[in-house]
Amino acid sequence: MLALDGLSKHFGGVRAVDGLDLEVRQGEIFGLIGPNGSGKSTTVNLICGVFPVTTGEIRFEGRNITRAPPHVCLAAGIARTFQNIRLFGHLSVWQNLWVAQNAMADRKASGFLNRWFGGSARARQEVEALLEFAGVAAKADDLAGNLSFGEQRRLELARALAAKPSLLLLDEPAAGMNVEEVGQLRERLAKLRDDGMTILLVEHVMELVMGVTDRIAVLNFGQKIAEGTPEEIQNDPLVREAYLGAPQSAGGGNA
């Protein structure tokens, strides 16, 4: 579904992502892990068009989207959440979902007037359903910036879903969550997959990654050092070395 082919991103002399090959298949949860600074978030930013690609190619559902700007990537069916929450803090919870749904979901079904000025009854029903999904229906008219941290995370996930994507990029969705919240997130993601969603999950919280993903790729210094099922990754010596440092070279392996 999503294929990265020799993808590279250089910031000056720093090779944040260096010749990355990756394939995410339809209907799976694919984990992307690695030490800090290994290029995970950069990869997400390249896929959804925030950073221009230095070299390499990104194909999504057979289409080349290497140079596509963010709103075109979204229209193609890629939505995302952010490592540091980026809600529209001064819009209401309801408006956060409404505006995100706007851009593409209604484009074919309705004309200019509806897209810019109103919203069909169906569109409003979908917003209500997303409010329920995120568990914030009671706070629909509150400003998004006034929600609790956990609620903001859930709302951001719902906002990404509002555009009806076929691929969801999640950048550290469990950061700052307690054990109980991670458990709930795990159930939510599993349910999304059961409903047919494909997810690329960038995450540090290992209980989430190991518990919910189908396959995992490990990055270090912008390169893929391992790929496989959660069990294979847990037993991979290269991965242990990248995370813990090789026994013979103290202090190495961390970027």
Next chain:
Amino acid sequence: MEDFLFDLIDLVQSIADGLLFGTTYAMIGIGFTLIFGVMDKLNMSYAAAAIAGAYSSIAILAVVPAPAPVAFFIAAIAAGLFGYVIYLLCFRFIPLASPLATLMATVGMLLLIDEIIVHETDGMPQPYPALFDDVMVEFGPFGLRGDLMFVFAVSVVSMAVLLYLIYRTRLGIATRAVSQQPVAAQLCGIGLERTNAMTFVITGVLGGIAGAMIGAAVGVLSPLLSIPFTVKGLIVTVIGGLGSIPGAIIAGLLVGAFENTFQFLRGVTERDMYVMLLLFVFLFLRPGGIFSPPDGRD
């Protein structure tokens, strides 16, 4: 005692007239504030484009005579077009990463618009049509000029429509989303360029209405209007709080009333000094303006 009473009546009259005319300042201030909100940049040519919109309606009416409301309508449409052209020339095709480049491009645009107007009119003031300029509504000792009341009514309706657009429609919500989180907004499928262009067109239309109302209230258009209205618009924006629409409305009325009061007390040559003084007082005591901007960006 009687003299004092007459003075007081005249003073109240001045404040009322100033409040009515202040709505045009409010509209210009809203334009500056809205563009700053989505672009994070000042558009110095905004007030000049507003006046140019009014001039365009004179030019068209010279060829095809039409009543005053048609002129106002033409001014709004023309200024909306100018807004789009300014967006393309000063923001779309100039690298936004360099803050001075766009600022100076808009200053250049301001001078260009002024030069074109001076060139086309030989610098002579042009009469501008008004409505209800022969009406005077009496309230006891006070009288309200019909043309000013018309200006007030048109301005209030225009601002109400704009507020509805910004706060109640998807277009407006998308604009505010862009001003709060440009990157996230794009990743929600909101096209940045399309939204920005829309903002320039809509604020341009508002400016055109303001330009026409200025013409209708003053009775003439002259090349001497654009710089003072640029300055007044910026003052209104600063006093109201950069980025705040309610702030711009209140500050516009405040500046209008303040200016007219001191024109009455101290004469027309001194009034702007007192407006500047008001600005300094705000900069000193409340530099963020009446309302600090409601939509912070990260």
